[in-house]
Amino acid sequence: MGFTTQEDGKRFIYTGNDINNTDTYTDSNFNQQSPTIRESDALKFPPLENKTLIGAHYHPPLDDSSPPKPIRKVPSGTDIAEHIVMVKKIAETDPTLPTDINQVTNFVVSKGASGKTYAIRTNNEQDVVNLEGDFEIDGEKREDIADAVADLILPIPVNDIDAQEEAIALYLSENYPGLSLYEAVYNSEGNIVTWTKL
Amino acid sequence: MKHIIYTLILLFSINSIAQQIVPLETEYTTNFLERDTYFKDINGELDKFIGTWKYEDTTSNTVFEITLSKIENTESAHSCTEDRLTGQFKLVVNGIEQYNTYTNDYGKMIMGKGFNPTYTYLSDGNAIRNPPSVNRYHMAIVEPSFVGFLHSSDLTITYENNSGVEKINWNNEVDKAIRVVDNQQVNIYQMPLEMELIKQ
Numbered sequence: 001m002g003f004t005t006q007e008d009g010k011r012f013i014y015t016g017n018d019i020n021n022t023d024t025y026t027d028s029n030f031n032q033q034s035p036t037i038r039e040s041d042a043l044k045f046p047p048l049e050n051k052t053l054i055g056a057h058y059h060p061p062l063d064d065s066s067p068p069k070p071i072r073k074v075p076s077g078t079d080i081a082e083h084i085v086m087v088k089k090i091a092e093t094d095p096t097l098p099t100d101i102n103q104v105t106n107f108v109v110s111k112g113a114s115g116k117t118y119a120i121r122t123n124n125e126q127d128v129v130n131l132e133g134d135f136e137i138d139g140e141k142r143e144d145i146a147d148a149v150a151d152l153i154l155p156i157p158v159n160d161i162d163a164q165e166e167a168i169a170l171y172l173s174e175n176y177p178g179l180s181l182y183e184a185v186y187n188s189e190g191n192i193v194t195w196t197k198l
Numbered sequence: 199m200k201h202i203i204y205t206l207i208l209l210f211s212i213n214s215i216a217q218q219i220v221p222l223e224t225e226y227t228t229n230f231l232e233r234d235t236y237f238k239d240i241n242g243e244l245d246k247f248i249g250t251w252k253y254e255d256t257t258s259n260t261v262f263e264i265t266l267s268k269i270e271n272t273e274s275a276h277s278c279t280e281d282r283l284t285g286q287f288k289l290v291v292n293g294i295e296q297y298n299t300y301t302n303d304y305g306k307m308i309m310g311k312g313f314n315p316t317y318t319y320l321s322d323g324n325a326i327r328n329p330p331s332v333n334r335y336h337m338a339i340v341e342p343s344f345v346g347f348l349h350s351s352d353l354t355i356t357y358e359n360n361s362g363v364e365k366i367n368w369n370n371e372v373d374k375a376i377r378v379v380d381n382q383q384v385n386i387y388q389m390p391l392e393m394e395l396i397k398q
Contacts, residue, residue: 006376036377036379037375037376037378037384039374040374065371065373070323132277137346138306138347140272140282141273141274144274145275146349147275151327154317154327155325155326155327158324158325174231175233175276
């Protein structure tokens, strides 16, 4: 079918002078970082650098197992854990000022006419900083979140995206209220015109 | 001094109230998405897995041995803790030891997950949830040459007792980790991905 069965994506590291000033978020103020390893449901990057503000990755439609299993479009538990790790790093090295919002954003994109674009954002940095445990890759907490979210999403029919979105949004609000999930709204020309909070 | 003791007792009481204890095997059934809970192996469901297990294949001259044990009260999702299996293992091929975690520390090589459900995938992409079983435990395992890829392993061990002969059916489903620079898979296992191990 020509689809890749591996995720792909990039991290974007801020190089400007004011990390909380969104007016400085231009291409010239970000360095791109590529993954070193690609898997069906994960990407491995070099160690997380300071000022890593944005992550964007692609969910393939199928994994590489035999027979292949469909991969859900909505963010996974490991996507949530990765966002938590990035927020903690920014809060440690470039703490957000009281009047600002933590700008760490993770985009999750899927392919095709029914493809979706989601963004995980932070509405309460301190809530995320206060989360205890190992959210890093191969950490027990990260794996347990992945298992919990999978058990929430997989029994929902694969094409019932609304129910999957509702489930993941409820999961976040009940377990990680410092995080929010948004969905991109596209116009007929394929441009994002706004974001809807799920 | 009295004040300090009262404070300590109060703090201990609050902590005890905050974390309820429930049987480990109910984590993915009645207590799914529970918070502030200790999923404890109250009913000893992990005990049947504890001990030394061995796989031997005379054709390929391969011997794999693992000793499983229980660790208590480890961190889990949603402010919970749980008891888990862990293990030490070694692989010998043609009489030559390939690795041995009993005697060498290579880093984090194995992780217990729990009595998780499984899923049967249908041709239309939907998945049927199969409930957890106390004879089926989920883990992740790696080998020393690719430490850091535990998350790519989905190991299911299923306990069987056939007329007193205790066995574990081992099925390790591996998500291929592809190195971007040369498109090569980095997590190729030396140990068999499927095997039957006998209790020693």
